[in-house]
Amino acid sequence: MSLVDDDPDGTDRAARRDAAVRAAVAQGLVDEREPVVGLLDVAGIRASAAALREAFAEVLPGHPGSGGVLHAFAVKAASLVPVLRLLADEGLGCEVASPGELALARAAGVPAGRIVLDSPAKTAAELREALALGVAVNVDSRAELERLDALAGPAGPATASALGLRINPQVGGGAIDAMSTATETSKFGVALRDPGARAWLLDAHVRRPWLTRLHAHVGSQGCPLELMAEGVRIVYELAEEINEVAGRRQIDTLDIGGGLPVNFASDETVPGHREYARLLAATVPGLFDGRYGLVTEFGRSLTAKNGMVVARVEYAKSAGGRRIAVTHAGAQVAARTVFAPGTWPLRVAAYDAHGLPKAGGPVPQDVAGPCCFAGDLVAVDRELPPLAAGDHIALLDTGAYCFSTHFAYNTLPRPGIHGWLEAPDGRVRFVPVRAPQTLEELVAESGGAHADGLSALR
Ligand SMILES: *Cc1c(COP(=O)(O)O)cnc(C)c1O
Numbered sequence: 001m002s003l004v005d006d007d008p009d010g011t012d013r014a015a016r017r018d019a020a021v022r023a024a025v026a027q028g029l030v031d032e033r034e035p036v037v038g039l040l041d042v043a044g045i046r047a048s049a050a051a052l053r054e055a056f057a058e059v060l061p062g063h064p065g066s067g068g069v070l071h072a073f074a075v076k077a078a079s080l081v082p083v084l085r086l087l088a089d090e091g092l093g094c095e096v097a098s099p100g101e102l103a104l105a106r107a108a109g110v111p112a113g114r115i116v117l118d119s120p121a122k123t124a125a126e127l128r129e130a131l132a133l134g135v136a137v138n139v140d141s142r143a144e145l146e147r148l149d150a151l152a153g154p155a156g157p158a159t160a161s162a163l164g165l166r167i168n169p170q171v172g173g174g175a176i177d178a179m180s181t182a183t184e185t186s187k188f189g190v191a192l193r194d195p196g197a198r199a200w201l202l203d204a205h206v207r208r209p210w211l212t213r214l215h216a217h218v219g220s221q222g223c224p225l226e227l228m229a230e231g232v233r234i235v236y237e238l239a240e241e242i243n244e245v246a247g248r249r250q251i252d253t254l255d256i257g258g259g260l261p262v263n264f265a266s267d268e269t270v271p272g273h274r275e276y277a278r279l280l281a282a283t284v285p286g287l288f289d290g291r292y293g294l295v296t297e298f299g300r301s302l303t304a305k306n307g308m309v310v311a312r313v314e315y316a317k318s319a320g321g322r323r324i325a326v327t328h329a330g331a332q333v334a335a336r337t338v339f340a341p342g343t344w345p346l347r348v349a350a351y352d353a354h355g356l357p358k359a360g361g362p363v364p365q366d367v368a369g370p371c372c373f374a375g376d377l378v379a380v381d382r383e384l385p386p387l388a389a390g391d392h393i394a395l396l397d398t399g400a401y402c403f404s405t406h407f408a409y410n411t412l413p414r415p416g417i418h419g420w421l422e423a424p425d426g427r428v429r430f431v432p433v434r435a436p437q438t439l440e441e442l443v444a445e446s447g448g449a450h451a452d453g454l455s456a457l458r
Contacts, residue, residue, distance in 0.1 A: 007047075010267025013305065016041055017349075018357055020420045021310055021394055023428035025355030029418055030392065034436055035328035036311040038403045038417035042086065044306035045399075049090035052298060055273035059281035059288050068290070072116045074258050074299030075101040079404040080417065082433045083303065084108035095258070095297040099126060102135065116255065116295060118166065118215070120188055127151060134160035136295075138215040138255060140189060145204065156210035164213025164255060165201070167192050169234040174223030176343055182218040182231050189216070192238065205242045209250060213295075214239050217257025221300060222343075225260075225276050229283040232256045236284045239292070253293035256280070260301035264345060264397050269305060273298070300400040307399020309333050309415070310351075313391040314370075323365035325387035329395055330369010330376040333415065335407035337378055337395075338369065346378060350385045351392040361385040367393060371409050403434070411446065413437035 007013060020039055024030050030037045049071075056069050072095040073087045079101060084094055085108040093114030094105035105115050112134040117126075120140045124147055130137050131151065139145050145165065151157060168189035173180030181188045191197055205211050218231035232254070239251040263270050281288050311329035318324060331338040337346050348367050350358040362383040369376040378395060387393065395402075406414045416436035422428050447453070 008269055008272070010269060010305070013041070013044055014267045016043065016422055017308065017394070017396070019422055019426070019428050021308075021349075021351050021392065022355040023420070024310060024418070024430070025351070025353075025392060027428075027430065029416075029430060030310050030312060032312070034416060035314065036309060036333065036415045037436075038333075038398075038415055038433075039308050039310055039430075040083065040303075040399060040417060040419045040433060041306040042419045042421045045083070045086055045303060046090055048302045048306060049087055049092055051269075052273045052296070052302065053091060055277040056294070056296070058274065059277045060290075060294070069294040069296065070114060070116075071296045071298065072114070073302060074297050075104060076404060077299030077400040078303045078307070079104055080433055081108045082419065082431075084110060086419075087302070088114075092302075095299075096135075099129075102130075113160070116297065118217070118297070124151065131157050131159040131161050136162040136164070136213070138164050138166045138213070139211075140166050142190065142200075142204075145208075149208075152210075156208065162213055162253065163211055164215050164251075164253070165190060165204075165211060166215040166217075167201075167235050167238060169193075169216055169218065169231040171218060171227055171231045171234065174219050174221075174227060176220075176222035179220040179222050180218075181220075182216070182227075192234065198238075198241075201238065202242060202245050205250060206246050209246070209248075212251060213253045213255055214242075214251055215255035215257065215295075217297060218259060220259045221261050223259055223261065225271060225279050226283075228257075228259055228276070229279050232280060232287070233284045236287050236292075240286070249291070251292075253295060254287060255295035255297065256287075258296060258298035258301070260298055262300050262304040262397065262400070264304075264347065266347075267305075273301065302400070304397050304400035307397075307403065308349075309395040309398045309402060311393055311395075313387050313389055313393060316386075316388050322381070323363060323386065324368055325365055325384075325391075325393065326368050326370070327378075327393050328370050329378060329393065330371045331373075331409055332369070332371060332407050332412040333402055334369075334378050334395055334398065335405060336401065338371075338376055341377070341380065346398065347396040348379045348382060348384060349394040349396055350387055351394065353390040353392070355392060358385040358387070358391060370412065373409075411442050413439075413442055 072093040096102045097119040116136045166189035216235040218228045315326040336344040367379040414437045417433040418430040
């Protein structure tokens with residue numbers, strides 16, 4: 001059973017959301033002292049995780065459940081320890097790309113064997129720590145492989161870590177350049193189609209029997225499913241060739257990355273994990289016949305639709321005939337939307353002072369944030385019920401790459417985040433996920449301990 005797949009049009013999700021906003025306002029979670037908060041739909045996160053598990057279990061008949069596949073959540077999408085723990089409860093591991101993300105995964109209690117380290121800039125110290133812990137490592141470049149050779153003896157690294165190479169299948173980009181990691185000149189992985197690369201890769205594997213994985217992540221939001229599946233197919237073909245040349249089943253696991261795009265235009269969950277898993281099974285059937293273990297690294301598709309930012313409307317004003325709602329949600333919580341509004345449009349829902357869906361209108365208005373620059377707008381000329389001071393807005397589908405991607409402009413604090421669950425009797429319970437940053441913390445991280453430092457230097 002999965003709520004998401006049983007709720008493809010998102011009716012249940014939308015109803016849960018309205019109940020949560022009303023309860024958050026009634027319970028004082030968002031008020032004058034804390035005018036912006038993040039809310040996470042615990043039932044929705046569990047349902048999305050279940051939908052992912054089931055999607056792959058369906059196409060891996062020999063591997064029921066998550067036996068043959070490790071779903072490693074891309075921590076950068078929601079770098080919150082309780083979220084990682086919740087996903088671990090649901091059988092997921094973690095994909096990490098920095099010492100900080102690794103620390104979060106460990107703080108969430110995720111075992112080393114269920115953590116995968118990807119990053120194009122791993123230091124020698126980071127590599128050593130990963131090997132000591134037994135965290136899987138996807139090596140990004142030839143130079144990094146040489147570094148690993150230097151850390152290891154001739155017999156290879158003495159470690160429980162599964163080790164693999166990231167391949168750039170160079171299948172091309174999607175709709176968003178910044179999210180496309182398999183272009184001709186992408187900074188990630190070993191570029192497979194460059195002159196001499198294939199021969200070098202075959203030789204590198206024959207020399208290193210301890211390289212047992214291949215990794216590809218074709219891109220994130222904006223990449224068509226067909227493009228992602230084609231990247232996986234190319235890497236699968238490479239694995240088959242390596243195993244043939246090596247004369248053994250050396251590559252035993254393929255890490256196919258994440259990147260399932262999210263629909264930000266409505267409550268519909270399209271495409272779903274199931275659609276992608278079926279396309280993969282049709283495009284690369286050999287990947288699902290039980291000979292290979294699988295790792296996935298989905299981020300956005302697991303949490304985006306399960307979170308929102310709720311903010312108070314502080315003032316309503318007008319300028320040049322344009323209505324403007326000045327709210328507490330701007331670039332600090334939705335940096336990508338504010339700086340690249342054409343690429344990352346967000347839906348805005350209007351609620352009244354009691355947190356009830358607002359009726360009336362709609363009339364075109366700008367929804368502005370609190371930051372002191374003119375472009376701090378989360379929606380421009382958007383048709384919404386007329387917003388007034390004391391109302392609330394919700395930025396929908398912001399459960400990924402928002403709470404984890406704070407922009408510290410104007411020394412605005414990282415807002416508090418709460419998880420919610422609706423009981424059968426309709427009562428909404430909240431639990432803290434992250435406390436809001438305090439003024440003391442803001443001063444401390446702004447050099448408060450060194451107040452005299454510069455003046456003393458004369
Ligand atoms: C960002 C990233 C992911 C997750 O991408 P989503 O679009 O959030 O699913 C997975 N793997 C790697 C290597 C990444 O860089």
